[in-house]
Amino acid sequence: MFEAQxxxxxxxxxxxxxxxxxxxxxxxxxxxxxxxSAGKSTLMYTLSGIMLDIARKxxxxxxxxxxxxxSIRYQGREIMEHKPAQRARAGIILCPERRRIFPESxxxxxxxxxxxLASRQQARETLEYxxxxxxxxxxxxxxxxxxxxxxxxxxLAIGRALMAQPRLLLLDEPLxxxxxxxxxxxxxxxREIRDQRGTSIIVAEQYARPIxxxxxxxxxxxxxxxxxxxxxxxxMDNPDVRAAYFGT
Ligand code: ATP
Numbered sequence: 001m002f003e004a005q006x007x008x009x010x011x012x013x014x015x016x017x018x019x020x021x022x023x024x025x026x027x028x029x030x031x032x033x034x035x036x037s038a039g040k041s042t043l044m045y046t047l048s049g050i051m052l053d054i055a056r057k058x059x060x061x062x063x064x065x066x067x068x069x070x071s072i073r074y075q076g077r078e079i080m081e082h083k084p085a086q087r088a089r090a091g092i093i094l095c096p097e098r099r100r101i102f103p104e105s106x107x108x109x110x111x112x113x114x115x116x117l118a119s120r121q122q123a124r125e126t127l128e129y130x131x132x133x134x135x136x137x138x139x140x141x142x143x144x145x146x147x148x149x150x151x152x153x154x155x156l157a158i159g160r161a162l163m164a165q166p167r168l169l170l171l172d173e174p175l176x177x178x179x180x181x182x183x184x185x186x187x188x189x190x191r192e193i194r195d196q197r198g199t200s201i202i203v204a205e206q207y208a209r210p211i212x213x214x215x216x217x218x219x220x221x222x223x224x225x226x227x228x229x230x231x232x233x234x235x236m237d238n239p240d241v242r243a244a245y246f247g248t
Contacts, residue, residue, distance in 0.1 A: 001026045001200060002092075002168055007070035009042050009051060009224075016042040018224040020070075024168065024200050029191065031211050032204040033245060034221035040204035041097055043221070044172040047072065047202065048094035049084035074168070089117060091167030097176065099157040103146030107137055110145050110156055114163030122165055129197075130159035133189055151182040155189075162193070169193070171203040175210060183210040190214060208245035212236065220244075 002024040009017040016039050024030045034040050045051040046068060055066035072080045079087060084094075101110050111130060115123035131138035134155040140148070148156060154174055161169060171190065175183040191214040193199055204221075205211045212218070218235050220228040228241060235241050 001075055002202075003073045004047060005071045005073075007043070007046055007072075008068070009039075009046055010065075010067040012064045012066075016224050017046065020219075020221070020224070020226050022202075022219055022226065022229075024202050025216075026200060027194060027198050028200055028216045029194050029214055030200075030202045031208070031215035031218035032202065032221055033206070033208045033211075033218060034204070035206060038221040039224040040206075040221060041172055042224075044094060044096070044170050044202075044204055046070075048092060048170055049079075049082060049087045050094065052081075053084060088164060091165065092170065093161050093164045093166035093168070094170040095157050095161035095172065095174065097172040099153045101145040101148075101153055101156050101160065103144065105145055106142050107145065107148070107156055108141045110160055111137075111163050114160030117164045123163065126163050126165070130162055133192060133196075134159055150177050151179070151186070154178060154182075154186060158186075158190075158193075162197075162199075166199055168200045168202070171201060173205055174203065175205055175207050180210070183207060187211055187214050208241075212245075 005021045007017050007020040020043060022030065032040055032043060045054060051068055055068060058064050058066055070080065071078060074090065074092065111127060118126060136152055137155050137159060145156060158174065174186060187210040190201060190203065194201055203211055212232060215232050217231055219226045220241060228238060
């Protein structure tokens with residue numbers, strides 16, 4: 001349902017994505033693993049279209065020249081030139097790195113803001129679902145976003161993305177800065193979202209260990225290139241991947 005081919009992103013003359021191709025079938029969970037600066041956020045911005053906005057803003061401000069190339073097909077259409085809002089309306093929703101929730105709005109308000117693409121009926125149903133899958137949020141629904149723990153903020157960020165009715169959910173480093181126990185709990189919740197709602201998910205992460213068990217297929221990103229790809233089993237059996245991501 002989603003297929004990116006030959007993605008290239010240059011920041012001025014620095015190559016941040018080098019000929020990256022990846023695909024995500026209906027209801028699949030795809031992992032993209034890479035160290036700091038491997039290009040994960042650049043990839044997620046390119047898939048969601050936000051890279052187009054970043055490039056345009058830089059150009060208007062007379063800043064660096066950002067060049068984006070490649071093809072993205074989604075539900076049979078080429079969407080590379082589609083703006084992020086248009087992609088969001090089609091169901092491609094990014095949950096960005098570092099949560100980006102509104103600290104001065106309550107949990108409930110943050111979730112309602114996410115429902116801008118939903119009908120009232122969908123918003124009501126999804127709100128109930130978010131509280132079911134993330135029970136801690138239901139208990140603190142009137143608390144301000146800025147007063148949440150890291151794990152609660154991440155639940156809220158994913159919950160808000162769900163409110164926008166994603167068909168393809170892009171999660172950029174959802175586990176960053178969280179304790180191992182919460183990382184495993186969240187990974188399980190991500191799989192439940194796919195199982196229960198049929199949402200296709202692409203998750204970019206540094207920490208392969210908690211995410212690897214939930215993916216159908218994955219890519220290893222190094223210096224902007226997808227150097228290894230394979231099913232969960234193939235990646236787990238690959239000695240280079242094991243050494244780099246599992247320390248074994
Ligand atoms: P992190 O885990 O640190 O978020 P990442 O894998 O998401 O890393 P990116 O943020 O995509 O990596 O960055 C990829 C490369 O592009 C890095 O070398 C980064 O320094 C560089 N980069 C990112 N944004 C810009 C920019 N606006 N201008 C120039 N270089 C950039």
